[in-house]
Ligand code: ADP
Ligand code: ASP
């Protein structure tokens with residue numbers, strides 16, 4: 036025989052009950068001799084609890100009672116033939132009348148004992164099982180409704196009763212004999228004590244009922260039918276990428292459920308384990324899916340862990356005292372005391388100096404635990420051998436679980452790296468001696484982020500998701516979005532990352548969506564649904580969303596975003612930017628930003644600060660990291676100036692060449708912004724700093740291209756007038772170059788810690804001689820590249836290549 040247990044969500048509605056009917060019939064027709072255990076309809080146990088509490092406070096419960104009646108009657112009306120409905124209505128009504136009377140009693144006494152509460156919630160399972168049994172009876176006449184409270188005998192610990200195994204075994208066994216040919220529908224969750232008072236087995240206890248019946252009746256399997264595809268690698272409500280594990284050992288399942296994986300109630304594993312009966316978790320709504328089998332062997336897996344689970348709300352109690360803790364018998368006294376008072380200790384850690392013990396309990400138990408400790412250790416407290424216990428609240432436990440951990444080194448390293456990189460502070464750590472789980476205590480506000488980050492870290496074969504917040508949607512920003520969209524499939528197939536743009540802002544509007552903004556319609560959406568933008572609140576929101584693996588992209592040319600960089604790094608968010616302002620401001624700021632990023636373990640990538648998408652910053656960094664030393668850097672890093680000098684040949688005048696460059700859109704509205712060399716200077720400054728020199732802008736020797744009068748002209752028109760007058764000066768330069776077989780280049784240089792930029796004439800042996808169009812070029816002479824420098828050359832401007840450079844930086848954050 037088999038036990039099939041269906042949870043609340045499987046009996047929550049007409050449609051789900053129809054799915055249950057199919058599964059039961061199929062099993063019955065296949066000769067599996069199923070025994071069915073059902074929970075209360077979904078939401079009913081919570082509702083009954085609320086009604087009971089309300090009754091004690093004299094808050095009316097009649098509407099809730101009516102709702103409960105209708106919830107069940109609706110199912111009867113839909114699923115039982117009209118001629119059979121009346122007796123079912125009558126029986127349900129009788130049960131509901133009993134319930135009402137009990138609630139009235141509670142209300143009259145204004146008192147709700149745990150015993151009355153158990154009696155009240157037990158109606159949930161009785162109503163649902165009776166009803167569904169009657170529905171099935173129409174097709175399978177040997178169906179029988181069984182009230183398990185007559186068979187599951189427990190102690191009197193109402194709310195969380197312990198089963199009397201011997202007695203229960205006998206009773207269920209004889210039930211098995213007498214009902215051998217029946218299709219039994221058994222209420223989950225409930226039992227009775229020795230006086231026949233109804234008890235419950237703890238929330239989620241129907242699973243346990245199923246295991247108890249399965250074990251006594253020696254089932255071939257205990258199937259737990261629910262609303263997910265098995266035991267998943269993490270709670271699917273928090274971790275979207277969680278996936279079903281095909282096989283778990285009993286111990287793994289126990290640890291995962293003990294640390295919060297609600298899909299199965301931890302005690303369920305014990306009876307099954309003792310009889311080696313497999314437990315199979317399956318999805319009522321996807322019956323073809325094999326689900327998770329929980330068995331003796333943990334099975335092979337390519338992942339080092341089986342899952343991550345968590346308890347979102349715990350309190351931690353710290354005990355310290357040099358005169359006390361660590362002395363033999365102290366821990367024994369402490370934990371015996373807590374056990375005797377039914378306080379469940381979730382986790383314990385003790386510092387190696389043994390001067391403190393930290394343990395976690397359910398928040399409802401914290402103040403009781405403190406009172407008990409204060410009473411038990413009164414003398415020690417008075418004598419100052421023990422400090423007053425300190426309670427910390429709003430904490431969560433996160434646990435990674437898996438038998439493979441035993442054999443794999445570096446598991447805790449991976450866990451702490453993922454947490455650290457995401458700025459999640461670990462308050463306490465415990466590793467079970469079995470090495471089956473490592474649990475950490477963290478702030479509750481960080482739990483969702485931590486679960487996702489740790490999931491990404493351990494299930495690396497899955498895609499790692501980068502959450503991107505982008506400011507600036509001009510040419511580069513919008514090109515970047517298009518590129519990300521176009522490359523999406525390639526990235527998914529060929530790399531381990533997935534990019535999710537979750538926040539976008541320009542100077543007018545901002546938009547957020549933690550599931551990812553659609554990159555084909557972002558512009559319209561931003562316009563239509565966006566809120567008024569404000570950078571400070573954009574950053575607050577980014578922090579508040581608290582997503583793992585976050586990247587802030589600054590695609591603006593303004594100073595404002597850079598004033599937030601430090602704050603952003605402190606929130607453990609990486610930055611990618613094409614904006615040069617932060618790195619070329621004061622050296623102290625440059626240094627501070629780099630240091631902050633390093634301290635927080637996040638990335639600061641700005642490849643596009645120099646030469647757009649060309650690999651320059653990264654090459655320099657790699658040279659430095661590999662221990663090479665920069666002897667000299669020479670570069671042409673202004674596409675505009677390159678263009679102008681490459682075209683200032685033959686008969687053309689300098690004046691005409693500049694005019695033409697402007698008409699073609701190669702220059703800023705005021706060409707002096709390019710020809711003044713300031714932008715070039717900034718790039719050289721950044722390279723010099725990255726090469727290890729603490730320089731300021733004023734330290735750069737910036738040679739002028741233009742005569743003073745051009746620079747001083749008060750308008751663009753005046754500038755051109757002055758430029759026309761300077762033609763002779765430029766022609767003379769050109770002729771000199773021609774006569775020496777040279778070309779004019781505006782070259783930046785870093786040598787011996789000094790940066791200069793000047794007009795030079797170079798001959799055909801110089802690598803910069805043959806530069807064409809608006810290309811950039813840079814040559815690194817280093818100790819390793821001494822005889823022939825390392826040269827990078829290519830297009831150094833334009834939205835397409837710049838966005839591609841930003842994109843490459845982004846992918847590197849994920850790497
Ligand atoms: P039932 O009503 O069938 O007993 P429960 O609500 O008790 O169902 O348990 C199923 C739910 O457990 C799922 O819907 C899921 O949201 C939640 N859950 C939490 N952690 C996990 C996990 N690791 N694997 C599967 N489900 C989980
Ligand atoms: N109905 C009970 C509860 O909600 C038991 C169960 O569903 O397992 O806790």
Ligand code: MG
Nearest residue numbers: 042239297298
């Ligand atoms: Mg459950």
